């Protein structure tokens with residue numbers, strides 16, 4: 001017996017919506033020590049776009065099935081597999097080929113999720129919530145005691161930062177580039193939400209009473225990253241984890257000499273590669289609880305079948321989305 005597998009393949013780097021193509025082929029049943037997972041949903045993340053363009057921290061040899069994140073249900077287990085059962089909902093952990101109907105892998109390459117977690121939420125657990133969790137925790141587990149500031153606050157990471165910070169008792173200043181996002185982000189739990197410009201920064205400083213800001217989370221670069229940096233108190237930390245604005249970070253000398261700021265980066269891939277499985281599972285267990293309790297949500301903008309991957313990618317690269325674009329692999333997959 002074999003399964004007909006639809007997969008999104010990258011053969012040549014280029015314009016993202018044209019670089020991804022749908023292919024179908026048969027795949028065999030899992031072998032010794034393997035499980036077969038049927039993908040439910042997979043989001044289109046900025047990392048996927050960057051990989052299609054050939055501009056990412058690690059690139060696969062081509063041709064490659066792509067997709068940095070997704071989740072599904074175990075539909076078959078090979079001989080010798082005892083820790084995962086048929087019917088379990090799982091998150092692909094160490095896979096970067098999630099945009100396909102079926103993934104044959106080892107039990108260690110997935111994390112079992114609570115069955116009650118909605119499939120749409122499950123597929124977005126690996127990257128953005130975990131990134132937000134780790135950005136808010138120092139290596140020694142310490143969290144900021146007062147205010148933090150972030151840009152691109154309407155992003156998947158931004159929403160997760162607001163939710164997790166609220167749970168941890170951290171107060172957030174959130175910069176956005178669209179006026180209409182201020183109200184919804186305040187309703188989502190952001191303490192202060194302002195436009196990403198100098199007027200917005202002045203308003204934010206006034207609203208927090210010039211209180212010390214201990215951490216800045218930068219996903220934009222350029223002027224925006226300097227704006228959030230300039231709000232930091234002496235000795236505070238500025239972490240760059242994204243570059244949506246595609247502008248370099250030009251740091252004034254005074255920020256280092258007089259303010260002694262600590263500037264660093266973050267890449268979830270490195271954390272996943274270098275962290276012990278038990279610790280990784282603990283983080284995802286906590287994130288599942290936050291999602292199940294309704295404390296953390298990852299908004300969805302639109303859902304596309306894999307056959308429309310090109311439109312899905314186009315939508316994911318557009319401004320003014322209201323959440324993530326998902327690929328829905330539940331339909332039309334034949335055995």
Ligand SMILES: NC(=O)c1ccc[n+]([C@@H]2O[C@H](COP(=O)([O-])OP(=O)(O)OC[C@H]3O[C@@H](n4cnc5c(N)ncnc54)[C@H](OP(=O)(O)O)[C@@H]3O)[C@@H](O)[C@H]2O)c1
Nearest residue numbers: 046131154155156157219241242243244245266267268320
């Ligand atoms: N380092 C890591 O390990 C790691 C992990 C996760 C994510 N990331 C990075 O974090 C960033 C956010 O990812 P995500 O999945 O959360 O994003 P997302 O949900 O797709 O949202 C993208 C956000 O970026 C904003 N944006 C787009 N272009 C912009 C520009 N030119 N200037 C300012 N803002 C802009 C959008 O603003 P509007 O809402 O106004 O359109 C939106 O809020 C990406 O750069 C991603 O690569 C890094």
